[in-house]
Amino acid sequence: MIAVSSRHPDSNHWVSGGVGIRFCDWRFIHRARLNVLSLNAARRRAARGDIRCRVCGHQEETLPHVVNLCLPHADGWTRRHDEIIRLLVAELPQGWEVRINQRVHGDESLLRPDMVIWEVPRGVIHVIDTTVPFENRPEAMAAAKAKKMEKCAALVDRMRVRCAYEMEVHLDALVVGALGSWTWENDTPRPAPHP
Structure with a gap:
């Protein structure tokens, strides 16, 4: 987790000032990123x-399960994403x-x-x-970014055909780690090549 959160300064913008985060979340994220949460499957003892x-x-009660897979917390995943x-x-x-989620x-x-965003008037x-x-x-x-790009690639290709290539249509995926990590790929969008 540190390998990801240490790659971009925006992954840790809240550490010193705590802007936009509650203290209980601040404590949880630090312990989770260091993998020292008291989880049943993460105990260090032999028994x-x-x-x-x-x-x-x-x-197994592991950190990936608790943060991204435990179904009783599904509402929290949706709220985080939204x-x-x-x-x-x-x-x-x-x-x-x-247009959001349409x-x-x-x-x-x-x-x-x-999101489908239309730059007006360009x-x-x-x-x-x-x-x-x-x-x-x-x-x-x-891999998460590549999966999202692959999911929407055919849709964007059809949009380009319908626009008769008169308008530019760009595809991108925004990837934010479950513990707040940001990637450089989010900062540098790559327009898809035109055929």
């Missing part, structure tokens, strides 16, 4: 006893058209990208999907 999750009964989108939309210039008008697929369209993977290593963050 670990019962290692099942105390909340849902899953076979808050990331809300913060991004709040930073967009006034007048841009934003199907693309005129497309036959059932995909609902997290006419550039951005399709952005957000993911919040467990940040155990940089490769996991890159």
Whole structure:
């Protein structure tokens, strides 16, 4: 986790000032990033006893399970994901058209990208999907981004055809670690090449 959170300064912007974070969350994130939370499957003793999750009964109570997989916390995952989108939309210039979690008008697929942003008056369209993977290593963050890009690639290709290549359509994925890590790839969007 430190291998991911130490790669970008924005991953730790809240450490010294605590802006935008509650003290209980601040304590949890530090302990989680150091992997020193008192979890049943993470005990260091030889006789670990019962290692099942105390909340849902899953076979192992590990940090990835508690943060990203324990079903009783699914509402928290959704709120975390939606808050990331809300913060991004709040930073967009006034007048841009934003559609959140909606199907693309005129497309036959059932995909609902997290954000479809139309730059007014330039006419550039951005399709952005957000993911919040467990940040155990940089490769996991890159794989999560690649999976989101692959998911929406065909949709963006169809949008380009419908626009007759008169408008630019960009595809990107926003990856934010479950414990707050940010990646450089989020800062440097790569426009998709035009055929």
